[in-house]
Amino acid sequence: MIYTSTLAAVVSALAAEAIDNTSKQAWQKLYRPGYADGGSLESLMRSSGEKGITRMDADCWVYARLHSQLIPRHWxxxxxKYSTHKGKKVQAIAALVPLIASPAPGLFVQKAVTAWAIPPMKGVEGKRSTDMIVLPAQFYDMNGWDLEANHERTRRRWRKGVSDVLEEMxxxxxxxxxxxxxxEGVLLNMAA
Structure with missing residues (x-):
């Protein structure tokens, strides 16, 4: 399985995690945590024989590999930013909040990180058939994020600072x- 870009691989792998598939996948039989002995996608492809490796197998393998190799703040x-799994998205948001150095109050930082991770969806108003997290429109009003009622310009500067740090991460x-x-050899080499 070859991905056209890193972002495509990440998004596909994170989307696969949101799919409820309780049967043991082929990649799980091969995967052992730790880079040196964790198996490889190539060995997974060889072991799958004639039936071949499915996209889901590859996505799950990439998910596991990235999860084990990235430092926690990167993961x-x-x-x-990209997960569609509600619970894991919320856990990730909670883990990022204490990492943000900001002059803003804690509540403001928490709301700014959440708003960055769960941007408002146009035309939704809470009536969506998908399983996405949809926050009410009033959540995005920064007036409720700052109980000290600082100037609008200050709140915008704080929000941009939080967003900039998260985008850098x-x-x-x-x-x-x-x-x-x-x-791992799973990215399409455009130079070749």
Whole structure:
């Protein structure tokens, strides 16, 4: 299985985690945590024989590999930004909040991280058939994030600061994920 980009691999792997599949996958039989002895996608492909490896197997393997190899803040940044699994997205948000250095009050930082990870969906208003987290429109009103009623310009600066730190974490995480996936040979080499 070859992915066209790191982002495509990450998004696909995180989406696979949200699918409830309780049967033991082929990748789980081969995967052992730890880079040196964790098995490889190539060995998974060989062991699958004629039936071949499914996209779900590859996505689950990539998920497990990234989860074991990325440092927690990078993993949590990717989970908060790209995961569709409600529980894991919420856990990742909670893990990121204490990592954000900001002059803003704690409540503001918590709300800013949540709003970054769960942006408002246009035209939704809580009536969506998918299993996505949808927050009420009033959640995004920064007036409720700052009980001290600081100036609008100050709140915007705080929110941008939080967002910038989170985007930097995601950028670092994607670069590290690319290094891992490139070493595994699962990224399409555009130069070849």
């Amino acid at each position: 949590n940044a990717l989970m908060a 995601v950028g670092e995480a994607l670069r590290e994920a690319e290094r891992i996936l490139d070493a």
